[in-house]
Structures are given as C-alpha cells and as structure tokens.
Amino acid sequence: MVSALTAGLVFGLSAGVAPGPLLALVITQTLKHNAREGMKVAMAPFLTDLPIILLSWLLSTQLANFSHWLGLVSLVGGCYLLYLAYQSFRTKPVTFTLIEDQPQSLRKGVLINALSPHPYLFWLTVGLPFIFQVQKEGMFAPLLFIAGFYSLLVGSQVFLAIIVGRSRVILKSKGYLLALRILAGMLVFFAVVLLKNGLVLLGILR
Secondary structure, three states: OHHHHHHHHHHHHHHHHOOOHHHHHHHHHHHHOOHHHHHHHHOHHHHHOHHHHHHHHHHHHHOOOOHHHHHHHHHHHHHHHHHHHHHHHOOOOOOOOOOOOOOOHHHHHHHHHHHOOHHHHHHHHHHHHHHHHHHHHOOHHHHHHHHHHHHHHHHHHHHHHHHHHHOHHHHHOHHHHHHHHHHHHHHHHHHHHHHHHHHHHOOOOO
8 A cells, every 4th residue: 555655656746847748838837827827737637637547447457367468568667667767867957938828727738638648658558557566455555556646746736836936946946956866766666666577477587
C-alpha cells in the first residue's frame, strides 16, 4: 500500500512540474491572465484521463495471465521513464511568448491534455505495469496509486500557478531546476524497477 502511494506521488509530482504541453499552458494562462486561469488548466486531467485509467485497469486484468506481453509493456514503460528522466535532466530555464486572447482556460487545458500523447503513453506503458503489480496487495492499492498520482500532478501545477502568479522568476530559479533533476533521479529508479520486472516476466531474470 505504501509503495503504491509512494510511486503514485513520485510519478504525479514528476509529471506535474516537468515542462510539457499542459504545464506550458498552465504558466501561459497564469502570466496572461491570473493564477485562477492557470489553476483551471491544471484541473484538465480530471476530465480527460478517466477513460485511459479504466482502459489500463481493464488491460491489467486481461494481461494478468500473459506474462510475456506484460513483460514487453514493462520494458517499454521503463524506457519511457528513462526518456522522461533525460528530459528532466536537460531542462533549461523556461521562457514564454505571450499573445493576448480570451482565457477559455479549462477548455484549452482539456484539448491540450486530450491531444497530448503523454497521458496515453504513461498509463499504457507505466501505469499499466504498476497497477498490475500493486493490485496483488489488494483492491485499494491501485486506488492509492491513482490518488497519489493525481493529487500531485494537479496539486503541483496548481501550486506553480499560484507561485508564478506572484513571481515569474520561479521557473528560472536554480531551485526549480534542482528539483527537476532530483525527480529525474527518482524516475530512473522506477525505470530500473520496471525494466527488472519486465525481464523477470519474460523469463530472462529470476
């Protein structure tokens, strides 16, 4: 239970503060309008991700007896986490070019998140193997994983919207870049876990 919640929190925080389409829109709307508009964008995953989660959960039950397929998915997920870690390590101070328009923040956030490949890649290649692993601990473990993930995915972006609304220099600070690098290290750890699990499921490791 604790490991499921911890993994969800780490993944959620990493996804929340790492530069990407949704965070870019959160910051842009905050700078152009106010923190409230940025917070609306941050709420978009609550509206877009439920079908992806349900599909991943369904696949985890269907693939439970097909260890080789799940092993391959775990390997892909591990590689994807390594890619995300690499992206976090090489992040540079964030800058934005602003163009005036109507807020429509929640609508923009939903469209950006629904059309972005990141939620689909995460849940089908990372979330799926972790749900498969933690559901062995009971039905509440996957719920804790999901709750931890979204509490910090959305919460961290809401927090950044508030901070950026008060001071624009946060995204250029050494503290922000250091936090990204620490989280990248955590992603590498979970990538190794996924890669190891994938090799075990494929019968290459014991």
